[in-house]
Amino acid sequence: MTTAFTICSVLLLAFTKLSVANSPIVFDFENTLPPFENSEGVDIKRSSIEAVHGHHSLSIQWNGKGGTLKLTHPIEASNQIIKQRKHAAVFHLWIFSDSPQNHQKLRFEFGRNGSNTPDAWFDYTLNFSGWRTMMVPFNRMQGTPPAQFDWMQIRTPNGKPGKVAIDLLLPSTQFDRRHPSHDQSYQFTKDDPHSRIREGKPLDLYHQSIRQIPNPPISPQQSHTLKLLEDTLEATLLKSNTSPNLQAIRNKYAQYQITIKPDGSVNGRHIFYLHTTDIYKGLEIEESIRLELQYDLKNTGKLLLQLAKAWHFYQANQSEKQELAEMIINLNKLLLKSGWHLGHGQGTLHHFGYSSREYYTAGFLTRVLLEKHHLRDKVARSLQWFNDAHYCFAPFASTHYANLDYFNTLAKPQLQAILMTHNEGERFYALKQWRTMLCATITNDRHGNNGGFKEDGTAFHHWGHYPAYETGALNALASLFRVFSQTELRLSEEAYRSFHKALLSMRVMSNLYSWPRSISGRHPYPQDGLKAIRSAFLDFAHAGNPDNTLTIDPDVASAALRLFPELKDELPQCSPESSPNGHWTFPYAHMNAHRRADWLALARGHSRYVWASEIYGPVNHYGRYQSHGTLEILPLDGLAGSGVSEDGWDWSRPPGATITHLPIDQLPFEKVIMMPTTEETFVGSTHLNNTNGLFAMRLREKVEQGNPNSGLHALKSYSFFDDTIICLGSAISGPSPSYPVETVLFQQALPDRKSHTQLNTSQITKFPYSETTNAPCEIIDIMGNYYFVPSQDALNIKRQTQKSRYHYPSRKGYPVSSTQGNPHTQGDYQVAYLNHGITPTNAKYHYSILVNPTKERANAFRNNSNIKILQHDDKAHVVQHKQSTTYALFTPHPPKAKSPILKISAPCLIMTHETDASLQLNLCDPDLRMPGNEGGMIPGEIFVKPGNGNEQATFSITLKGIYSLSQGDAAEISHTSDTTTLRCTTRRGRTLSWTLNK
Missing domain, CATH: 2.70.98.10 (Beta-galactosidase; Chain A, domain 5)
Incomplete structure (x- = not known):
């Protein structure tokens, strides 16, 4: 087989210098090509059509007869301890496919000079469209990785011709070993001692799955319950909807530089996930990557939520409403193209809830619009995949989710993701299961230092009582108690009692709004204290008492009025409690x-x-x-x-x-x-x-x-x-x-x-x-x-x-x-x-x-x-x-x-x-x-x-x-x-x- 070489000598010299210094290098294809060796049948070129960062990527096209694209370069494969934290050596890049490619796979191989046989490898399935990324620990690949490789290559498949683009190729770097997450394009062993992902009970929140949910016909009463819950939730989310600043919204939207292709697809700025970019820390490219985070998921979600509320606000003005609808649809298409779609893991999803809440609320509020444009189920499946909304069907989900971060950042978005499902029977069936799981999670007081609420009224996070994290959990859950209380799916009495004790305990261990420094964790000077959970007291008071005999809980209402006298108009016929007295x-x-x-x-x-x-x-x-x-x-x-x-x-x-x-x-x-x-x-x-x-x-x-x-x-x-x-x-x-x-x-x-x-x-x-x-x-x-x-x-x-x-x-x-x-x-x-x-x-x-x-x-x-x-x-x-x-x-x-x-x-x-x-x-x-x-x-x-x-x-x-x-x-x-x-x-x-x- 004849081998053609595409080599840039200037880059090769700089590359060699960096390699000697043992410094990781990122190939972004902005100015020239790296020193690749491409075999016959594999064509490569710089392309300005698609890019994750900057304006160019590397286009790889193959003729279906098999071939390779090789890069000779020292690649560190041994794990290191950096600042006393265990890190894994990982391989990383972004890859783009115009459309799913019929179960074709690319094989990524890594070897040493003197041998053309790879020591380690993994296959990457091309059944997707848009951009995807990977953060693949070498110790989770097939084969036996040595401490260092001398080369890597991409092996193209036999069969049909194909084409992909790649960007931000990082042959090796160190990444916090807890964080890489796999997805449907690449699967690895789950019993690796160097990863949190292993067989048995999961140890983190990032296990994406989409289950086949039964969709039996539901009764008119069940349909009514479902609609009542959705309407109540939507009204809660739009309660304080005010006149939007349209020009400010237009200006933010324009920064995404969205253009529409003839086939209706979109081009525009790539929408990163904040922690996906952690992999570039300490590298030369970090500063320019950080500039891209103004278009990350969190900021895009905030813009989408502004658009969603504005779209609801303009009920009568069809011109503005149509303009807003187009922006909403285009941003959702750009998100899908940027890898926010079913099956992709974004390389890492740790702390996902903090960056995604607005995205989920916006999706729920615009579900009717998305359905009109044939995007509802596609977006719904993406939302359900990324925050694992179907995990509620796992037998140990209630123990797994006994976590204050879950309550604060993922619980309500999971509910919104489930309610995005178009099929009414599936939607109701999943909702009932999720509600059952949530009740069991709130009442999970297992003896140990696992997270969640304990029998004494404390709330655990990071394996200890942590009021600074509890406030967000209380606010999020109280709003769910209130929403569900108006339906037949009211949360269980046991869940009410567990939450009731946790909420009222907070006002016992604080005075008036401050909790003592000894229980403040790594926040030794807490600022807002109980002021941060004003809404929790109000919402939970309106959720009724545990046995559902009263529409307003008198204990919670009286506590709320002592702490927040301004709530008197919202809690009529209730009186403030005296200051707690006792031990x-x-x-x-x-x-x-x-x-x-x-x-x-x-x-x-x-x-x-x-x-x-x-x-x-x-x-x-x-x-x-x-x-x-x-x-x-x-x-x-x-x-x-x-x-x-x-x-x-x-x-x-x-x-x-x-x-x-x-x-x-x-x-x-x-x-x-x-x-x-x-x-x-x-x-x-x-x-x-x-x-x-x-x-x-x-x-x-x-x-x-x-x-x-x-x-x-x-x-x-x-x-x-x-x-x-x-x-x-x-x-x-x-x-x-x-x-x-x-x-x-x-x-x-x-x-x-x-x-x-x-x-x-x-x-x-x-x-x-x-x-x-x-x-x-x-x-x-x-x-x-x-x-x-x-x-x-x-x-x-x-x-x-x-x-x-x-x-x-x-x-x-x-x-x-x-x-x-x-x-x-x-x-x-x-x-x-x-x-x-x-x-x-x-x-x-x-x-x-x-x-x-x-x-x-x-x-x-x-x-x-x-x-x-x-x-x-x-x-x-x-x-x-x-x-x-x-x-x-x-x-x-x-x-x-x-x-x-x-x-x-x-x-x-x-x-x-x-x-x-x-x-x-x-x-x-x-x-x-x-x-x-x-x-x-x-x-x-x-x-x-x-x-x-x-x-x-x-x-x-x-x-x-x-x-x-x-x-x-x-x-x-x-x-x-x-x-x-x-x-x-x-x-x-x-x-x-x-x-x-x-």
């Missing part, structure tokens, strides 16, 4: 919330199962101590009112925490991603009839290799009695040879330097100011909270300017530092902390907080606190307040102090209230015993290993005296001549409660 425990987040009047006190810790914070490189870079037994007190005006400020915040001194006080450059972890955990399992809380409570934790930092400042240990507890919090610490030890261990009372930004700090009877206005006192003292913070510190503890008070760094790598108004680190900040603060010294052993502390009391209340507490510390050592913290007692029992030993408790079978938390005739006993086994084998895949992400014991545990407690069980949770009771033993089953950190009669 709530959240075992899955290792936190409790104590509320009186208008303030919130929230304690939080971390363990083997629950991470302390989420750190993503420079994002929340300094959040090491975010949940080191913190105690945050928030007044009605939230974080700002509590003294939290972004400027000058000392990340080493979160309130309540016991820490090693490190300078800011010592705080970051070595890993790029970090979700700090410990091997401890004793972290939790209990309550006494939801009025008062106890939080306790065994803090034991993991020892980090090469970090002498890690490995801190402490026992911490907070006993909550009405407006009083008793704070105890013991067995405190810290290995750092250079930095002291401290327990922080508070850190608060000063409104100005003239603001005074009250210490005992003195009002301190000096600035700067520093004092250490060992005498019994009393200090008042900016919220009016009193801190009483006994004499044995050295209290440090400072008024100072603090220099720090911002929690994010960039900030408006702050220049990015030229040295390593986030932008610098500074601010003026008052700080109070207990200094346990450098390398303390068996240190302890004790202080009390009286939250926002009157002077009379403070005087009464000072003179007669009614508080007794009965035990405070390395085995237990026991505190008595009048007739109530809290027991943080860190070991399986009974309390030393006079107590009705004689024996316990395991460490636990107990609260009692004793009268002459009865004993109220509440008990919590704080060990969550998560089954394990769940979590992240990147080093530093939380991963709970298996082997944590059974979810349920048998627990026994023996009491002095003879008691009968009056009421409470299930328990076996037995007696000796002078003792009573209760045996019970504990699980999931729940509080068990009994009333015992003497």
Whole structure:
């Protein structure tokens, strides 16, 4: 066979230089051809007819007798770890076909010099039209890939002649191994350990499939239900439709440079997917590719949604309506040509929901128009394919989709995609299945750190309770509850109750709109807080109560009116609730919330199962101590009112925490991603009839290799009695040879330097100011909270300017530092902390907080606190307040102090209230015993290993005296001549409660 060569010597020299430097190169065919060798029967040329980027592509045409197009070039095929993340070596290009080519396949082969036999290969089916891309990991190809190839070639098929165009050829680069997704044009093994796509239960959201859905005839009632749901959803989406700016819409549309071919097809700017372009990061072409993202799916979806709403707005004006219709149809055709069609995977689809919501809403709103132009089913199948709308038929879909991102970004678009289906029977059948799956997903409270809503009202994302992600999920789901509530397909009572608890729990753990920093994940300064879920409260209130006896849920409506009084006209005959008052425990987040009047006190810790914070490189870079037994007190005006400020915040001194006080450059972890955990399992809380409570934790930092400042240990507890919090610490030890261990009372930004700090009877206005006192003292913070510190503890008070760094790598108004680190900040603060010294052993502390009391209340507490510390050592913290007692029992030993408790079978938390005739006993086994084998895949992400014991545990407690069980949770009771033993089953950190009669 004769071989013809098409070689550009200038490019070859530059290409050789780049190869020596081992730098990936992208061939974009804009100026010349790469050094390809094309065999007889295979013709290549630069073409200006089609292009993904720029104005040219490479046209490849073959005569059907087989042939090759070869490129000699070093191709790296070994996977690498880049910034501590595992990457896969991938092959990438874009390919165009005018029309489906009768099951023809191109084979892509990779080999080494000295042999014409490929070491690895894959086939690519040409049953499509338009553009497609691929991101093919070498370790998922057929054959046995070596560490490096010397050449690649495209082998054309025997059979019929054919033609394709290719663009942006990238022979090899490194891509985050979790992200490449296959599609109907190329399939690979699913059990590859280097990919998330493997046999068995899926581990991500990107498994496209289109199923054959039954389409039986439906009854008139079912047809009515379907239409009612569609009309209600459409009315909701168009509720605030306003007069559009037509000229602005025309200008945006013109930027796509759409032209119509004689056959009715379109040319125009290629519409990328944002994360498809991640593959060009760090390459020379990246900057010009990024300019194309103004035409990506997200921006195109936004334009389509503007067009759709405008099209609905102009009902009477046929001229404008026709113009808008043409733009809508042409953009949809351009999307299909750009690869937004059934069967294509865009190379990667990670985080697809965030970029696609407007596209799906626009499709649903224009379904009638698309049908008129014979595009409805084609667009519907594309929409259903890309967000996997038919996955609801998979048996484990409800577990798979228990994910806050799913609720927020994919759930409603999946519904809209299903409602796009033209056939009414298929549409109704799929809708019923999807609704059943959604209900099961909302109620999926499986014990583990998987996503979704938990039984205690927490909401998991990234394997932990995450309010910052929960807000979007609550808004999206609440709107669906409201839409479905007006039809016979109303969501299930179980789904209502699960969502009801999650929504109302958010207002318990926040005040008024702020949630504490300890539960903010990698968003340590949350901005909108509960303001972001105003619509969730309103929509869910209007969805009715769980058992469908009321059209407006009174609990949700009253909560909504307390938070958002302006909703009064939309919730008539409802009254705002009083501020929540009581004590709530959240075992899955290792936190409790104590509320009186208008303030919130929230304690939080971390363990083997629950991470302390989420750190993503420079994002929340300094959040090491975010949940080191913190105690945050928030007044009605939230974080700002509590003294939290972004400027000058000392990340080493979160309130309540016991820490090693490190300078800011010592705080970051070595890993790029970090979700700090410990091997401890004793972290939790209990309550006494939801009025008062106890939080306790065994803090034991993991020892980090090469970090002498890690490995801190402490026992911490907070006993909550009405407006009083008793704070105890013991067995405190810290290995750092250079930095002291401290327990922080508070850190608060000063409104100005003239603001005074009250210490005992003195009002301190000096600035700067520093004092250490060992005498019994009393200090008042900016919220009016009193801190009483006994004499044995050295209290440090400072008024100072603090220099720090911002929690994010960039900030408006702050220049990015030229040295390593986030932008610098500074601010003026008052700080109070207990200094346990450098390398303390068996240190302890004790202080009390009286939250926002009157002077009379403070005087009464000072003179007669009614508080007794009965035990405070390395085995237990026991505190008595009048007739109530809290027991943080860190070991399986009974309390030393006079107590009705004689024996316990395991460490636990107990609260009692004793009268002459009865004993109220509440008990919590704080060990969550998560089954394990769940979590992240990147080093530093939380991963709970298996082997944590059974979810349920048998627990026994023996009491002095003879008691009968009056009421409470299930328990076996037995007696000796002078003792009573209760045996019970504990699980999931729940509080068990009994009333015992003497």
